[in-house]
Amino acid sequence: MAGAGAALIALCSLASNLQLFNNWLEFGFGFVGSDNITKFDERYKDVKSLLPRQGVAGFITDNPGRVEEYYLTQYSLAPLLLEPGKTHEYVVSLYQNAPVKERPSGPEPYTVADLGYGTSLFDFGNGIKVYRTEQK
Amino acid sequence: MGFAFVRLFFQSGRPSGKELGLQLSLAVGAGFGILSTLFFAWLLLLDTNGGFHWASLVIVVALVGIMLYRVKTRRVSPDTTGETSPVRATWADRLLSISFFIAFLSAVGAFIFVALKKPHGEWDAWASWNMRARFLYRGGERWSAVFSKYLWYSGADYPLLLPASVAGGWTLAGSDTPAVPALISLLFTFATVGVVASSIAAIKGTKQGYLAGLALIVAPSFILHGASQYADIPLGFFFVATFALLHIQDGKEGGDRLLLLAGVMAGLAAWTKNEGLLFIIAVVIARLVVSIPARGLRRYFKESFTLAKGFAPFVLIVLFLKLALAEPNPLLASQQTQTTFEKLTDLSRHQTIYMAFAENIKDFGGADKVASTWIILIAFLALVGVKVARMELPSIAATALTLLLVVAGYWVVYLTTPFELGWHLGTTLGRLLLQLWPSFVFMLFLIARPLDQPNPLKEEAGVNPEPVRQ
Numbered sequence: 001m002a003g004a005g006a007a008l009i010a011l012c013s014l015a016s017n018l019q020l021f022n023n024w025l026e027f028g029f030g031f032v033g034s035d036n037i038t039k040f041d042e043r044y045k046d047v048k049s050l051l052p053r054q055g056v057a058g059f060i061t062d063n064p065g066r067v068e069e070y071y072l073t074q075y076s077l078a079p080l081l082l083e084p085g086k087t088h089e090y091v092v093s094l095y096q097n098a099p100v101k102e103r104p105s106g107p108e109p110y111t112v113a114d115l116g117y118g119t120s121l122f123d124f125g126n127g128i129k130v131y132r133t134e135q136k
Numbered sequence: 137m138g139f140a141f142v143r144l145f146f147q148s149g150r151p152s153g154k155e156l157g158l159q160l161s162l163a164v165g166a167g168f169g170i171l172s173t174l175f176f177a178w179l180l181l182l183d184t185n186g187g188f189h190w191a192s193l194v195i196v197v198a199l200v201g202i203m204l205y206r207v208k209t210r211r212v213s214p215d216t217t218g219e220t221s222p223v224r225a226t227w228a229d230r231l232l233s234i235s236f237f238i239a240f241l242s243a244v245g246a247f248i249f250v251a252l253k254k255p256h257g258e259w260d261a262w263a264s265w266n267m268r269a270r271f272l273y274r275g276g277e278r279w280s281a282v283f284s285k286y287l288w289y290s291g292a293d294y295p296l297l298l299p300a301s302v303a304g305g306w307t308l309a310g311s312d313t314p315a316v317p318a319l320i321s322l323l324f325t326f327a328t329v330g331v332v333a334s335s336i337a338a339i340k341g342t343k344q345g346y347l348a349g350l351a352l353i354v355a356p357s358f359i360l361h362g363a364s365q366y367a368d369i370p371l372g373f374f375f376v377a378t379f380a381l382l383h384i385q386d387g388k389e390g391g392d393r394l395l396l397l398a399g400v401m402a403g404l405a406a407w408t409k410n411e412g413l414l415f416i417i418a419v420v421i422a423r424l425v426v427s428i429p430a431r432g433l434r435r436y437f438k439e440s441f442t443l444a445k446g447f448a449p450f451v452l453i454v455l456f457l458k459l460a461l462a463e464p465n466p467l468l469a470s471q472q473t474q475t476t477f478e479k480l481t482d483l484s485r486h487q488t489i490y491m492a493f494a495e496n497i498k499d500f501g502g503a504d505k506v507a508s509t510w511i512i513l514i515a516f517l518a519l520v521g522v523k524v525a526r527m528e529l530p531s532i533a534a535t536a537l538t539l540l541l542v543v544a545g546y547w548v549v550y551l552t553t554p555f556e557l558g559w560h561l562g563t564t565l566g567r568l569l570l571q572l573w574p575s576f577v578f579m580l581f582l583i584a585r586p587l588d589q590p591n592p593l594k595e596e597a598g599v600n601p602e603p604v605r606q
Binding site for chain 1: 228231232235236238239240242243245246249250252253254255256262263266267270271274275276278279281282284286287289290314343347350351353354355356359360504505506507512515516517518519520521585587
């Protein structure tokens with residue numbers, strides 16, 4: 001009887017873990033680096049060079065109901081803090097529904113537009129834009 | 137670093153294989169406990185992570201030096217006994233050990249593939265733990281922005297064992313690669329298996345150790361949650377490490393070093409998540425209830441003082457963090473006397489919580505499990521029988537009571553939560569049960585009859601007991 005108990009635990013655990021391994025096994029490693037978080041993180045790679053490393057920036061999005069985008073952007077831009085809204089010198093805007101353009105061909109990874117009133121718009125072409133308003 | 141630290145608490149001299157397995161497993165938690173505490177202290181004192189390499193090198197050299205010095209002292213008997221006479225392995229024994237290693241390696245393989253596909257972990261990992269690690273690592277002299285009000289959603293008052301371990305690891309590695317938090321999670325997950333298996337092996341015999349390890353990983357959710365890079369698996373590690381050390385210490389005559397190490401493990405639980413503070417309170421109360429009739433009040437106070445010497449430094453660090461650095465915890469800050477009383481006495485809330493517990497316990501193990509986890513364990517216990525040595529009863533009772541008190545604490549937290557109750561239960565209860573799962577398995581195998589011992593019920597029925605192998 002004790003042997004049966006041991007066999008029960010051993011067999012169930014073996015089956016469970018072999019099944020788990022089989023469920024997650026994938027041949028070829030093309031999936032490495034293609035998860036959503038890594039891709040999201042990489043979108044901000046060039047943006048970080050424009051923004052201050054620390055302090056607080058604003059954040060706006062065309063999908064304010066999805067807090068995930070705010071949290072992910074905060075994760076990518078840490079240690080720069082983000083606050084939803086437009087009241088800071090730098091405001092990061094994420095437009096998930098914007099068409100993706102080619103990376104600008106110039107030396108900088110963005111195009112710049114002067115919006116007047118001391119505000120410049122930096123467009124990275126991947127749905128991410130940064131507004132910078134000169135502080136008086 | 138962790139191994140050298142843990143060795144200080146065990147008898148000097150060569151450990152048995154089982155004891156070495158336990159020490160190596162405990163070393164994972166101790167190592168990250170030391171790394172994270174040292175890193176946090178470094179940031180507090182110097183406002184930079186520059187030069188941290190040298191500090192950790194000094195600590196490692198010092199600890200290894202002390203360990204090597206103690207190795208040269210005369211050999212003494214190990215702290216645990218388990219099987220005292222050599223046992224010739226049968227084919228069934230070999231099959232059991234092979235099963236364990238195949239299941240273990242399959243679990244490791246699954247974990248690695250999950251980590252490769254989700255290198256940043258699941259939601260709480262990137263929204264809280266690893267995000268805070270980025271603040272600690274990248275923040276420079278503004279590292280304390282990790283406690284900013286803008287990060288209220290990430291648990292700004294949460295203890296820092298995991299983020300500081302990740303940030304410390306990045307500092308030593310020289311880059312914030314996702315491999316570091318994934319590796320930390322892997323080590324904690326499988327060190328938990330190591331603590332359960334090796335402590336049961338040391339207490340009840342090698343075969344029971346293998347079975348305990350197999351029982352722990354019979355639930356796929358344990359492995360998958362480990363790979364999610366949440367803090368629940370590390371917390372569960374420190375819970376079961378505390379119980380294992382307390383049990384081994386309670387079975388020894390004389391000495392209290394393992395009690396001190398158990399206190400350290402409990403303290404590191406508090407340094408990992410807020411539930412760790414509840415755990416310490418539960419351990420102290422449970423041992424009070426059990427110890428007074430079993431061992432007397434004087435011995436209880438002596439033991440509690442030793443335990444407190446272990447956890448006090450970490451509790452003080454956590455309290456300093458909460459009182460001096462972080463924003464107030466929303467669960468506590470939102471409490472008002474009248475509202476809290478109304479919630480505590482609202483029967484419909486009790487019912488909702490009860491139903492959630494029942495459903496989560498019934499479905500425990502995850503969607504990938506081969507059969508109901510509870511049916512497997514109940515069937516196992518029914519087949520092998522129960523045997524509790526009289527001298528182990530107080531320790532087992534204290535473990536059970538501690539777990540009950542922790543569950544009671546979770547119940548009160550849910551009752552009084554300022555969040556929508558259904559949402560709070562749905563997003564956290566499964567994880568809380570996973571925190572307790574290794575301790576539950578440990579306790580189960582303390583009461584299960586070891587395979588080599590005959591079942592008296594079978595003897596009464598006239599069935600030949602299994603022979604005791606020499």
